[in-house]
Amino acid sequence: MEQSVREYMKEKVLLGDGAMATYLYQQGIPVQICYEELNLTEPSVIETVHRDYLRAGAKMIETNTYGANRDRLKRYGLENKVVKMNREAVKIARQAAGKDAYVFGTIGSILAGRMMEYDPEEYLDLYEEQATALLYGGVDGILLETFLDVHELKLAVQAVRGLTDLPLFAQFSLLDVGQTRDAYPLSEAFLEVAEQVDGVGLNCRLGPVEILRCLEKTPIPAELQLSVFPNAGRLGIDDGHYKYKSHPDYFAKTAELLIKQGVNLIGGCCGTTPEHISEMRRVVEQYRPVKRINPKPVKVVEESPQPVIKLPKRSRPTVVEKVATQRTIICEFDTPRDLDVQDFLLGARRLHEAGIDAITMADNALATTRMSNLALGALLKTKWGIDPLLHVACRDRNLLGQQSHLMGLHALGIDQILVITGDPTRIGDLPGASSIYDVTSFELIRMVKQLNQGTSFSGKPLKQRAQFVVGTAFNPHVRKIEKAVERLEKKIEMGADFVMTQPIYDTAGIQLLYEATQHLSVPIFVGIMPLTSYRNALFLHNEVPGIKIADHVLAQMEQTTEPAAARRLGVEITKEVLDAAMETFLGIYLITPFSYWKMSLDLTSYIREQDRKQNVAHDFK
Structure with a gap:
């Protein structure tokens, strides 16, 4: 593209691509494999996906690197392929895009929904390693996506911004409408990363309408671009196969509403296909960037206190409290x-x-x-x-x-x-x-x-x-x-x-x-x-590791054959x-x-x- 990304987005809404992993799944590639490894083993498959989205009208495509970090790749024994895998991903995307589209390096959350316990210094290194490889490959920008937690996204932003001045977008993924997993209201979450990024946004988990609901309620700093990559609705299973419900026509209708909210970078996440992007293109081409009008602050009305629901309370001490004295x-x-x-x-x-x-x-x-x-x-x-x-x-x-x-x-x-x-x-x-x-x-x-x-x-x-x-x-x-x-x-x-x-x-x-x-x-x-019996004693003595029954006990149990008597002897x-x-x-x-x-x-x-x-x-x- 002759214009820089920033110049393009001043004049036009930038249309991104759609899903990679779920689209590959629809092509018959099993979910058990590492999709990022296809950059090395089946590059033509990944290039075909990129070209499908470009033909559909995408002007920005993402590298197939969502999980190409050392932590995730270690699960597949591929942790030493981080640099090569990311560089090859950029090369494949560049070959497909030529001069007709921008290439953004995609970096996903390392936590990816796991518990929020990690070494921040280690994560900084992991993000820096992946970002360095993507930047060396020659991307036009970096897209940080599917982050559930503010603190992890801030680490990723810090790592990337320390390496480049290229456009950087930071996207959250929400479990609940309007709030991050670590309990930040969305407006505060955006502010936490605002100073170091070009744009903020949402992707994955939520469909277009749920994302729209989030934006309608959220004040967003005026200097930031706004990006959204919704899922094609909620995930379902039909005849043993994973499927998403939202039809491409629906994406076109909701795309218009999202653009009117000030969205300036729009694409699709899980479940979306080139057909979704093609339908969105018809809408995107009709609009220049819309100046966002933030919602007015909602006046807080004090509610009368709700009755306290009394749950069952312990009437006696716990075994830990008891054993301290008796x-x-x-x-x-x-x-x-x-x-x-x-x-x-x-x-x-x-x-x-x-x-x-x-x-x-x-x-x-x-x-x-x-x-x-x-x-x-x-x-x-x-x-x-x-x-x-x-x-x-x-x-x-x-x-x-x-x-x-x-x-x-x-x-x-x-x-x-x-x-x-x-x-x-x-x-x-x-x-x-x-x-x-x-x-x-x-x-x-x-x-x-x-x-x-x-x-x-x-x-x-x-x-x-x-x-x-x-x-x-x-x-x-x-x-x-x-x-x-x-x-x-x-x-x-x-x-x-x-x-x-x-x-x-x-x-x-x-x-x-x-x-x-x-x-x-x-x-x-x-x-x-x-x-309980001689046979029980033999089993424990001979088959359970570490347990030994004394010879005289075995002899006593052997002499008692009547079941009730054996149990009395056991006591x-x-x-x-x-x-x-x-x-x-x-x-x-x-x-x-x-x-x-x-x-x-x-x-x-x-x-x-x-x-x-x-x-x-x-x-x-």
């Missing part, structure tokens, strides 16, 4: 694998009456389908006032489901949880099910504590703070317990309030646990699970380990084997009786 027993009692809950409810009630401080329920332990622990936890709490302590596994829910689940627990007043990784589904009764694992147990602990600070997983402020007390699991049956404790210390740094251990079957193991963990700042609940043998645990720990974690709740009932009675006899001191760990 013997505290958590009992694990798994929910049924059937629809019949009568025995479970009976057992839970009897355990509660015997003196259990909290009943903990696994979250589909061993990846085996069981009744929802949330449902039964709510029943126990409302029906009998029993404190539930629910396991929350990383395996079964994505981040959307995890936050929704935790918000539901908060509403029910269930605030004690144990965060665990969860066994992979391939070992369970539905091996074809997917294991999610969006986050590790470390990350989920931190994110739960984020809810306690009044901030959602996405970083948005919440109107209330949660009050979760978060436990973490610990397996002492490892070759190097020091390494396991180091891992545990990191979980405590993330916010874990207490620890529940895997079952220990000998007094030496109790002593080892005490010596390894006595320096920790949070209480330990020692896992105790009675043997008696367990009392020796319990005695050792109670000498050094106030927290006991009884694990009910195979739903034999009467075994846990007997052990609970034993613990309470021993404490009464010995008048337990309160200077334990």
Whole structure:
């Protein structure tokens, strides 16, 4: 183009291109691959996309580099191709555009919707590396797009503006109309980057009308150009394929409304095609840039205070508060694998009456389908006032489901949880099910504590703070317990309030646990699970790593073949380990084997009786 970008935009509305990734998907290229790698492996495919948009009327095309940064490319083992990939992308776009269109280097958000925790200096380096390669390739400007958070976009602007005086546009992507993910009103978000950019705008996630609603309510500095690249409506799935609804005709109609809002750079994002751009061209050609008139400030009307909704409040201390001064027993009692809950409810009630401080329920332990622990936890709490302590596994829910689940627990007043990784589904009764694992147990602990600070997983402020007390699991049956404790210390740094251990079957193991963990700042609940039969003892001794059953115990269990008698013997043998645990720990974690709740009932009675006899001191760990 003979004119510079800035000169062109004084006289005309600049029409950009449409989507790259979703257009490639429509051409049959699978989503599992790295689309930016096509710059190196299939450059003709990318050039064809550029030419399709140029024929449709685009006067500005974007390089295929949205995710061509070191952090994202590392997922594909391509982190050493950053410079080459970006330079080749510019070369391909230049070959397609010739002198008929501008080429903007595209840089996308590195966070890309992930949690807002990162090293700013590292991100500056990543953005500078990508921008340097694009500038060396010879772009006419830089487009920063799809940023959810003000602070990250400011870093990207800082990195790019330090390298060039070329036109620079900075675009946010909004989760909610009119507000960034980190809770900036859009007008303030634009002001945060205004001094260093030529233009600000919006792209992705929202369609034309939602973007229009944002602009109608947002004052924008007069010296800034305004850009928008809306999605083709909301994403849907039709017959197993991803599709966007908005028709090209609709884009033409809304383009006129957007231009009248002062938009001077307009194109399309996800779901848009050359047909969308072609329809928009008919409108763009009719307009010169329109001077934007900002909306008048809205007068704030004080509203009468709304009635406070009282959520369920804790009537008794948490297990962490209790164990600071007195013997505290958590009992694990798994929910049924059937629809019949009568025995479970009976057992839970009897355990509660015997003196259990909290009943903990696994979250589909061993990846085996069981009744929802949330449902039964709510029943126990409302029906009998029993404190539930629910396991929350990383395996079964994505981040959307995890936050929704935790918000539901908060509403029910269930605030004690144990965060665990969860066994992979391939070992369970539905091996074809997917294991999610969006986050590790470390990350989920931190994110739960984020809810306690009044901030959602996405970083948005919440109107209330949660009050979760978060436990973490610990397996002492490892070759190097020091390494396991180091891992545990990191979980405590993330916010874990207490620890529940895997079952220990000998007094030496109790002593080892005490010596390894006595320096920790949070209480330990020692896992105790009675043997139920000789076969059960053999399995634990020979097949479960780290667990050893003493020879004399194996011999005793072998001599007892009648099932009920074997369980009684298992309880008696367990009392020796319990005695050792109670000498050094106030927290006991009884694990009910195979739903034999009467075994846990007997052990609970034993613990309470021993404490009464010995008048337990309160200077334990």
